[in-house]
Amino acid sequence: MRRMTARPANAHQARLLRLLRDGGPNSRAQLGDQVDLSRSKLAVEVDRLLETGLVVADGLAASRGGRRSHNIRLAPQLRFLGIDIGATSIDVAVTNAELEVLGHLNHPMDVREGPVAVFEQVLTMAAKLRASGLAEGFDGAGIGVPGPVRFPEGVPVAPPIMPGWDGFPVREALSQELGCPVMVDNDVNLMAMGEQHAGVARSARDFLCVKIGTGIGCGIVVGGEVYRGTTGSAGDIGHIQVVPEGRPCACGNHGCLEAHFSGAALARDAADAARAGRSEELARRLEAAGRLTAADVAAGAAAGDATSLDLIRAGGNHVGQVIAGLVSFFNPGLVVIGGGVTGLGHNLLASVRTQVYRTSLPLATGNLPIVLGELGAIAGVIGAARLISDHLFSPA
Numbered sequence: 001m002r003r004m005t006a007r008p009a010n011a012h013q014a015r016l017l018r019l020l021r022d023g024g025p026n027s028r029a030q031l032g033d034q035v036d037l038s039r040s041k042l043a044v045e046v047d048r049l050l051e052t053g054l055v056v057a058d059g060l061a062a063s064r065g066g067r068r069s070h071n072i073r074l075a076p077q078l079r080f081l082g083i084d085i086g087a088t089s090i091d092v093a094v095t096n097a098e099l100e101v102l103g104h105l106n107h108p109m110d111v112r113e114g115p116v117a118v119f120e121q122v123l124t125m126a127a128k129l130r131a132s133g134l135a136e137g138f139d140g141a142g143i144g145v146p147g148p149v150r151f152p153e154g155v156p157v158a159p160p161i162m163p164g165w166d167g168f169p170v171r172e173a174l175s176q177e178l179g180c181p182v183m184v185d186n187d188v189n190l191m192a193m194g195e196q197h198a199g200v201a202r203s204a205r206d207f208l209c210v211k212i213g214t215g216i217g218c219g220i221v222v223g224g225e226v227y228r229g230t231t232g233s234a235g236d237i238g239h240i241q242v243v244p245e246g247r248p249c250a251c252g253n254h255g256c257l258e259a260h261f262s263g264a265a266l267a268r269d270a271a272d273a274a275r276a277g278r279s280e281e282l283a284r285r286l287e288a289a290g291r292l293t294a295a296d297v298a299a300g301a302a303a304g305d306a307t308s309l310d311l312i313r314a315g316g317n318h319v320g321q322v323i324a325g326l327v328s329f330f331n332p333g334l335v336v337i338g339g340g341v342t343g344l345g346h347n348l349l350a351s352v353r354t355q356v357y358r359t360s361l362p363l364a365t366g367n368l369p370i371v372l373g374e375l376g377a378i379a380g381v382i383g384a385a386r387l388i389s390d391h392l393f394s395p396a
Contacts (some may be wrong), residue, residue: 316351
């Protein structure tokens with residue numbers, strides 16, 4: 001497979017590549033307004049990038065007086081692969097150099113089947129995208145997994161919901177199979193990067209991105225950069241205790257947020273309510289399908305079912321309790337909530353907001369938006385493409 005044949009030679013070239021990735025085609029003059037380079041130095045760096053083939057000329061720029069210059073853009077043939085491995089499904093997408101999604105596939109898959117089975121499915125999906133004509137090959141791939149990652153090595157570390165993955169060399173194995181550079185991170189960090197690049201957090205520099213799905217995690221962005229912590233476990237808020245001596249959790253402790261409100265916990269509570277006769281709506285859905293999911297609770301709430309609404313409000317209170325502590329500690333400019341359980345929508349959001357605004361410091365919440373993510377299922381794959389492009393658009 002074809003790989004990028006060149007990398008930026010210095011920080012100026014890397015900065016130019018990232019500006020073109022984030023802002024699209026641009027003129028030399030406009031790029032010069034954004035970088036601290038003289039006109040002659042800028043011309044040298046742009047010409048060197050043109051020689052490498054990483055950028056190409058792209059028509060005449062709008063006149064600013066004098067001779068019109070050409071726009072330049074990232075090479076249109078560059079392709080990145082974004083892979084978002086969740087607890088119960090896999091999303092794979094191919095993007096161009098500006099991280100626009102050209103093709104996207106989703107496949108149900110239980111991460112507990114282990115890395116070999118999961119990666120066989122990932123490679124099958126990548127091959128389908130290639131065969132569709134969207135890419136001759138991939139210049140790099142980013143991968144998210146639903147557990148802590150030792151970032152420098154690209155290796156999962158003791159992930160509670162990923163048996164068989166501890167220490168598996170994800171980056172090395174996928175790089176060999178795909179024939180391109182690979183970067184690995186926690187899935188919620190990639191969701192945060194996706195929303196930062198193309199979603200609701202585009203103008204935010206300091207924000208929290210909370211993912212509520214089978215598990216619960218939090219991406220922490222400080223000064224525009226993801227903060228991962230010393231060992232890669234920053235943001236693992238699903239295992240903050242919210243109920244002393246509460247329910248047992250997969251991590252071995254009791255009363256964790258994840259044990260009391262996540263996709264799995266909500267489905268279990270809904271089934272208990274249906275069997276106990278507390279909700280005709282949920283009982284009807286349970287009888288029809290044999291099981292319940294968070295989507296059933298969302299549908300029940302939309303139909304006015306009081307028990308479904310109560311479950312969502314109780315869960316939102318638990319999430320809001322944790323986020324309130326984070327807001328008082330971190331003082332973010334934005335809180336984004338995403339993940340599969342966001343199908344619960346504004347009922348969940350209202351409950352979280354109420355708890356945060358009521359219990360956090362007024363100085364921290366006075367102008368704090370708490371919003372749902374914009375990108376849905378593609379947030380993680382866009383973030384994965386952003387991760388690998390950040391790596392490749394860095395000085396060699």
